[in-house]
Amino acid sequence: MSAVTNAHDHQEAHNGHELPYSAQLRNNRMALWLFCFSEIFMFGALLSARFVLWGNARPELSQVVGLITTTVLLLSSFFMNRAESAIAHDDRKTFLSGLLMTAFLGLLFFIGVVVLEWNIFGLKLELFGVEWFGHLKPTDGVLGGVFFAMTGLHAIHVFSGIVLILIVWNNGRRGHFSAEKHWGIEATAIYWHYVDIVWVFFYPALYLIGKVG
Amino acid sequence: MGTLRIIATSGLIRGLIGQAIGAALGFGFVTLIRLGMGLESNPEPGAVFGALTSVIGFLAGAGVLTDWSKWALGKETPLRHGPQPGKPEWARYLHVDYNHKVIGIQYAVTSVLVLLVGGIFAITFRIELSLPGMQFLTYEQYNTLFSGHGIVMIASILLGVGAMVNYLVPLMIGASDMAFPRLNAFSYWVSVPAAVLILTGMAIGGWDTGWVAYPPLSLIAPLGVQLFVLGFFVNGFSSIAGSINLLITVATMRAKGMSLFKMPIFVWAAVAAALIQATATQTVGMALLMVVTQRVIGLNFFDPATGGDPVLYQHLFWFYSHPVVYVFVLPGLGVISELLPVFSRKPLFGYRWIALSSLGIALVGFLVWAHHMFVAGVDNTLRVFFMYATMFVAVPTGVKFFSWVATMWEGKLSFETPMLFVLGAISVFLIGGVTGPILGNIPTDMHLHDSYWVVGHFHATMFGGFVFPFFAALYYWYPKFSGRMYKESLGKLHFWLMTPGFWLMSLGQMQIGLLGMRRRVADYDPSLGYDTTHVVITVAGLIIGWSVLIMAYNLISSARSQPLAGNNPWNSRSPEWQISSPPPEFNYDVPFEVVGEPYDYGLAGSVYIRMDPSSSGE
Amino acid sequence: MSDKKAAAYRLGIVTLVVLAVLTALEYWVSVGLNGSPVFLLIIALIKAGVIVQNFMHIARLWREESH
Numbered sequence: 040m041s042a043v044t045n046a047h048d049h050q051e052a053h054n055g056h057e058l059p060y061s062a063q064l065r066n067n068r069m070a071l072w073l074f075c076f077s078e079i080f081m082f083g084a085l086l087s088a089r090f091v092l093w094g095n096a097r098p099e100l101s102q103v104v105g106l107i108t109t110t111v112l113l114l115s116s117f118f119m120n121r122a123e124s125a126i127a128h129d130d131r132k133t134f135l136s137g138l139l140m141t142a143f144l145g146l147l148f149f150i151g152v153v154v155l156e157w158n159i160f161g162l163k164l165e166l167f168g169v170e171w172f173g174h175l176k177p178t179d180g181v182l183g184g185v186f187f188a189m190t191g192l193h194a195i196h197v198f199s200g201i202v203l204i205l206i207v208w209n210n211g212r213r214g215h216f217s218a219e220k221h222w223g224i225e226a227t228a229i230y231w232h233y234v235d236i237v238w239v240f241f242y243p244a245l246y247l248i249g250k251v252g
Numbered sequence: 253m254g255t256l257r258i259i260a261t262s263g264l265i266r267g268l269i270g271q272a273i274g275a276a277l278g279f280g281f282v283t284l285i286r287l288g289m290g291l292e293s294n295p296e297p298g299a300v301f302g303a304l305t306s307v308i309g310f311l312a313g314a315g316v317l318t319d320w321s322k323w324a325l326g327k328e329t330p331l332r333h334g335p336q337p338g339k340p341e342w343a344r345y346l347h348v349d350y351n352h353k354v355i356g357i358q359y360a361v362t363s364v365l366v367l368l369v370g371g372i373f374a375i376t377f378r379i380e381l382s383l384p385g386m387q388f389l390t391y392e393q394y395n396t397l398f399s400g401h402g403i404v405m406i407a408s409i410l411l412g413v414g415a416m417v418n419y420l421v422p423l424m425i426g427a428s429d430m431a432f433p434r435l436n437a438f439s440y441w442v443s444v445p446a447a448v449l450i451l452t453g454m455a456i457g458g459w460d461t462g463w464v465a466y467p468p469l470s471l472i473a474p475l476g477v478q479l480f481v482l483g484f485f486v487n488g489f490s491s492i493a494g495s496i497n498l499l500i501t502v503a504t505m506r507a508k509g510m511s512l513f514k515m516p517i518f519v520w521a522a523v524a525a526a527l528i529q530a531t532a533t534q535t536v537g538m539a540l541l542m543v544v545t546q547r548v549i550g551l552n553f554f555d556p557a558t559g560g561d562p563v564l565y566q567h568l569f570w571f572y573s574h575p576v577v578y579v580f581v582l583p584g585l586g587v588i589s590e591l592l593p594v595f596s597r598k599p600l601f602g603y604r605w606i607a608l609s610s611l612g613i614a615l616v617g618f619l620v621w622a623h624h625m626f627v628a629g630v631d632n633t634l635r636v637f638f639m640y641a642t643m644f645v646a647v648p649t650g651v652k653f654f655s656w657v658a659t660m661w662e663g664k665l666s667f668e669t670p671m672l673f674v675l676g677a678i679s680v681f682l683i684g685g686v687t688g689p690i691l692g693n694i695p696t697d698m699h700l701h702d703s704y705w706v707v708g709h710f711h712a713t714m715f716g717g718f719v720f721p722f723f724a725a726l727y728y729w730y731p732k733f734s735g736r737m738y739k740e741s742l743g744k745l746h747f748w749l750m751t752p753g754f755w756l757m758s759l760g761q762m763q764i765g766l767l768g769m770r771r772r773v774a775d776y777d778p779s780l781g782y783d784t785t786h787v788v789i790t791v792a793g794l795i796i797g798w799s800v801l802i803m804a805y806n807l808i809s810s811a812r813s814q815p816l817a818g819n820n821p822w823n824s825r826s827p828e829w830q831i832s833s834p835p836p837e838f839n840y841d842v843p844f845e846v847v848g849e850p851y852d853y854g855l856a857g858s859v860y861i862r863m864d865p866s867s868s869g870e
Numbered sequence: 871m872s873d874k875k876a877a878a879y880r881l882g883i884v885t886l887v888v889l890a891v892l893t894a895l896e897y898w899v900s901v902g903l904n905g906s907p908v909f910l911l912i913i914a915l916i917k918a919g920v921i922v923q924n925f926m927h928i929a930r931l932w933r934e935e936s937h
Contacts, residue, residue, distance in 0.1 A: 056428045056429070056838040057331060062504070065504060066431045066432070066500050066504055068930060068931060069500050069503065069504070069931065070431065070432065070496050070497070070500045072928070072931060073496050073499060073500065073530065074492075074496055076530075076531075077492055077496065077530045077531055077533075077534055078534060079534075080531045080532065080533075080534035080535050081534035081535065081537060081538050083535075084534065084535045084538035084539070084568050084571075085538055088538075088542070088553065088564060088568070091561065091564050092553065092559060092560065092561060092564065102897075102900075106893075106897060109893060110890075110893065113886065113889050113890065113893065114886070116886075116889075116921065116925060117882055117883075117885070117886040119925070120882045120885070120924070120925045121879060121882050124875065124878035124879055124881075124882060125875075127878070128872075128874060128875035128878065130875060177549055177550060177551050178549075178550040178551070178552065180552050180558035180559050180560075181552050181553065181558055181559030181560050182559070183551070183552070184545075184546070184551035184552040184553050184560070185551075185553070187549075187551055188541075188542065188545060188551055188553075192541075206324045209326075210324075210325075210326040213326055215326055228925070228926070229926050232921050232922075232925045232926045233926070235921060235925075236917075236918045236921050236922070239914050239917045239918050239921070240914050240918070242896075243896060243900070243905075243910040243911075243913075243914055246900070247896060247897075247899070247900035247905045247910055248900075248905045248907050248910055249905060249907075250904075250905075
């Protein structure tokens with residue numbers, strides 16, 4: 040079964056040995072959840088490295104930037120959910136606009152991390168009493184190493200999530216997906232929410248736990 | 253189409269070309285950027301990026317990504333089956349094919365090829381080591397050879413596990429294929445560029461850390477270590493994707509009436525191994541990525557000067573690398589359980605206990621990793637916990653041993669080649685098993701850590717748990733996948749050369765280990781008195797190598813010259829033996845129903861599966 | 871049909887509000903309770919649970935549903 044199902048097709052090309060749609064859907068769903076479970080061990084390894092190497096210390100980061108990026112990501116999850124609920128109830132307008140909002144907010148988060156926190160352009164700005172661009176470098180000992188590793192690995196998943204969203208948005212606006220068959224959207228949503236959940240654990244670990252030192 | 257043309261246009265060759273192009277593009281891209289930024293000349297960042305793009309290049313060239321790319325563009329793709337138009341059946345094995353039986357054989361052939369490559373590395377450095385002093389290798393070459401031997405053999409084992417699991421499980425549970433055929437093809441094909449990276453690493457710089465790549469040594473090792481680590485990392489994708497595929501397949505695609513405790517026992521072993529692979533692999537991936545990024549970006553994890561901890565690497569590394577040895581042996585032990593009833597004409601004793609013991613080994617296997625770190629400076633309380641947990645893994649393992657003995661007890665034993673290799677496996681795994689606890693106990697481990705005793709222990713467990721059973725499986729299922737019988741006389745010759753050869757090698761390794769011979773060293777003091785044993789070990793290794801070549805010859809030539817085997821030459825009750833050899837494209841033209849116990853051999857009138865068409869229409 | 875749709879959208883908004891409140895709580899714990907790891911872990915687990923339940927619909931795994 041391909042991930043994309045045409046909203047207009049009602050006759051399945053059925054090779055006698057291919058599974059019926061409902062069975063394949065069940066398999067797909069289980070497999071994606073198993074993949075999410077599997078990735079817990081990867082993010083978990085980094086998270087445990089943070090606690091082993093930092094102990095009760097943490098780097099000096101802008102709390103405002105951290106709170107803003109976290110809020111943006113949570114908002115993006117809201118829109119992703121809205122888009123998925125929309126296609127499940129045949130509301131194509133909300134479905135497509137929801138996907139775009141999700142991608143847009145995801146991109147904002149990505150920029151927040153890469154341009155503001157990582158400060159790849161080496162900028163400096165103080166506004167409303169807030170240092171908007173970070174000063175931590177990847178080579179700043181163990182604080183820099185773990186910070187960039189955790190945010191970097193997460194950012195790769197954010198980026199690939201945005202790519203996935205744009206792919207399904209593009210197919211969606213060409214008429215693919217229907218209320219009965221939209222596994223591609225469900226899969227993208229599960230992946231995106233998973234990326235959000237990782238940040239739910241990474242954010243306190245990086246910004247909130249421990250003393251600056 | 254001529255044979256040469258078929259090979260030249262095959263997925264394999266296109267993939268390799270794609271890998272070369274991807275490597276060049278990636279390396280060139282990063283190197284040019286570095287040049288433009290005025291950074292100092294250093295091939296490593298380019299090599300790292302190039303390695304990753306080379307894998308994508310391989311996959312694209314081979315055609316693994318084609319269907320998924322089409323999905324991204326909104327196109328449908330039917331699940332293509334059979335050889336490509338105009339090409340013969342054998343060409344399927346060089347292409348991206350979605351049939352699990354084709355993929356299983358691809359895995360098996362690759363596994364044996366990789367085994368031979370790893371064996372050549374071993375023979376080479378063993379010849380060097382048989383005499384004190386350096387004969388023909390430099391230290392760097394020696395180090396690269398044993399490091400490459402380790403990881404290449406691990407790759408071969410994972411490929412062999414993939415072969416057995418992918419070929420057998422759908423047949424055993426009555427499915428027409430795995431749950432995700434395209435993902436299955438990806439799992440196989442991604443291991444090829446991974447192997448290429450590892451071998452390339454040996455060629456361009458080599459490395460000296462062994463397959464474990466501990467920092468700080470791995471942080472200052474030559475360029476080869478990067479390619480090795482990346483190859484190892486990429487191979488992890490094969491494990492993770494393959495194991496997820498297996499777990500979903502077993503969960504949802506079993507035949508009617510096949511409850512979990514009515515599955516062939518090998519499926520339990522495959523499930524236990526898959527549970528380990530799906531989870532633990534991610535952790536070593538992280539550890540490896542940390543080494544890569546510390547080297548190339550300067551992220552600090554392991555340098556104590558700036559707050560890092562080299563022991564952290566060991567924890568993350570061994571959290572995977574201990575459980576993975578159970579991935580290596582659980583399928584092989586499953587093969588032993590599968591074959592003994594057939595060759596004893598008796599029920600499998602304690603089927604449920606054996607099934608659960610596989611899960612038990614997998615679980616306990618996650619709790620013992622720090623026994624590799626007893627001398628690393630780990631806190632004492634932790635060490636004691638790991639010592640007790642390590643002792644405990646013998647319990648579920650023992651369950652299997654006793655069940656095997658009970659299965660054979662007063663059975664009508666016959667000793668064809670598969671059974672010989674099963675018995676050889678048990679004897680060798682026993683050697684491995686009894687030499688383990690000495691390492692699992694802290695006081696004795698302090699003397700034997702990093703000695704040749706360890707080398708003896710793990711070779712015995714690996715041969716007993718994987719190599720011997722894998723060979724048993726190759727001989728046993730050969731008639732099923734090829735349609736013909738292998739030559740029994742050559743099979744017996746293989747066995748009678750390999751088994752005494754292996755015992756000799758094993759005992760020799762243990763002996764010099766006790767006498768103080770270190771592992772991972774290119775030379776040793778002749779006055780320590782074990783030169784002769786070194787020669788014996790080397791000769792034994794050569795005998796083993798030759799015996800494997802005999803097997804390869806047997807399996808290749810029998811495909812043409814030997815008589816047809818028929819459906820069920822072994823008189824087995826297992827589902828795959830009730831259909832033709834080789835099986836049809838989709839396995840079971842009509843789904844079967846399970847109506848009895850799988851292993852009631854010798855019980856008059858007992859039936860396991862009913863092949864008649866069932867009354868319900870679906 | 872549109873009741874179900876409205877209900878689905880409403881659940882999304884409620885979940886977002888819950889997440890926002892929990893995030894504010896996190897911030898307060900970090901400033902007021904000196905970033906107590908236990909509290910922060912509990913809040914993170916609740917946030918994750920809410921997302922897994924309401925956004926990812928984990929219940930579909932064991933509920934026989936065609937979509």
